[in-house]
Amino acid sequence: MIPYLDLNSINKRYQGQFAEAFEKFMERGQMILGDSLSGFEKDYAQYCGTQYCIGVGNGLDALRLIFEGYKIHGKLKDGDKVLICAHSYVATVLAVKQAGLVPVLLEVDPKTFNFDLDALNAVNDPDIKALLPTHLYGDVSPMEAIWVLAQERGWLVIEDAAQAHGAVGVHGKRAGNLAHAAAFSFYPTKNLGALGDGGAVTTNDPELAQCIAYLRNYGSGQKYYNKYSGFNSRLDELQAAFLAIKLKDLDRDNARRIAIAQRYHDQVHNPKIVLPRPNFDGSHVYHLFVAQCEDREKLKAHLATAGIGTSIHYPVPPHRQEGLSELSHFEFPKTERLHETVLSLPMSPVMTDQEVDRVIQALNSFEL
Numbered sequence: 001m002i003p004y005l006d007l008n009s010i011n012k013r014y015q016g017q018f019a020e021a022f023e024k025f026m027e028r029g030q031m032i033l034g035d036s037l038s039g040f041e042k043d044y045a046q047y048c049g050t051q052y053c054i055g056v057g058n059g060l061d062a063l064r065l066i067f068e069g070y071k072i073h074g075k076l077k078d079g080d081k082v083l084i085c086a087h088s089y090v091a092t093v094l095a096v097k098q099a100g101l102v103p104v105l106l107e108v109d110p111k112t113f114n115f116d117l118d119a120l121n122a123v124n125d126p127d128i129k130a131l132l133p134t135h136l137y138g139d140v141s142p143m144e145a146i147w148v149l150a151q152e153r154g155w156l157v158i159e160d161a162a163q164a165h166g167a168v169g170v171h172g173k174r175a176g177n178l179a180h181a182a183a184f185s186f187y188p189t190k191n192l193g194a195l196g197d198g199g200a201v202t203t204n205d206p207e208l209a210q211c212i213a214y215l216r217n218y219g220s221g222q223k224y225y226n227k228y229s230g231f232n233s234r235l236d237e238l239q240a241a242f243l244a245i246k247l248k249d250l251d252r253d254n255a256r257r258i259a260i261a262q263r264y265h266d267q268v269h270n271p272k273i274v275l276p277r278p279n280f281d282g283s284h285v286y287h288l289f290v291a292q293c294e295d296r297e298k299l300k301a302h303l304a305t306a307g308i309g310t311s312i313h314y315p316v317p318p319h320r321q322e323g324l325s326e327l328s329h330f331e332f333p334k335t336e337r338l339h340e341t342v343l344s345l346p347m348s349p350v351m352t353d354q355e356v357d358r359v360i361q362a363l364n365s366f367e368l
């Protein structure tokens, strides 16, 4: 069996180092907001090329705390609108909503899985104050075009970089350093994944960074003194220590993902299967390798019979989710079609060449 994602094998590589980190953790006795967190924050800021990194509880909170920080600084207010691509994970929409802002969805370009730039350029609503591009599947959003437009309209730009650790965007800058602020998730399946929940905000804005450092800790910079009405969302010491270990190999792991993606591209020749556009220059770190097929269920079943696991990202778009009925008036035929055809193929840094061969053979032998 080739699993869709073998998390155990990914983490087993670090078992010895994790055990040492745990020993240190027990000796030190710092559970929350200690040296492991500040060490990882320094390392991750340096890796992304930003001045600041603030570790938080998860990616959803990272997004939400950015918006809350901007509200405190008067750059956003309740009811302001935020533009999001309709084809994203539901957390992108939930963060906007939870921060008291209004998500405005835009149709996807099915070739890039990102904003349709014509639709984006045509937006003309003075209540829109921010743009939240998702680097979906690990592919950096078209930041140059986004930035030009945002400057023209005076929008804040916040990256949802939850799936794009290490991806390199315009001018050689990494995801996390391509906008006013960025949110990362360290959910275990991510390219940089913890052994539980985790997240971070990166930014070069000192005021926002300090505000979020307080907000994640009940709004407090000094114990029992609360400058803001805050939250409890701190990246814990153990997860920070594990992430610091894994960060050292992130570039190597991403390079392996890109090499696998390139093999899929070079060797899958099946007209029934649409592969994502080729992009091997480091601006796509293949968190997911998402193909499309008119009869997805049949392809999924064919691969399962060949012992190959797959997944779907995502079966239902945010505006068709039961829990987001306020968005049900939106109609996005391209986005909705994508959700019926996308299929995520096995992709991980621990896949062997033989496993990649087997996936390629099975894809090539698929007939509708």
Ligand SMILES: Cc1ncc(COP(=O)(O)O)c(C=O)c1O
Binding pocket: 058, 059, 060, 061, 088, 089, 091, 092, 134, 136, 160, 162, 163, 184, 185, 186, 187, 197, 198, 199
């Ligand atoms: C694009 C995107 N944004 C936000 C999140 C939220 O991250 P978390 O699950 O850590 O809250 C995720 C996580 O899966 C994601 O994929």
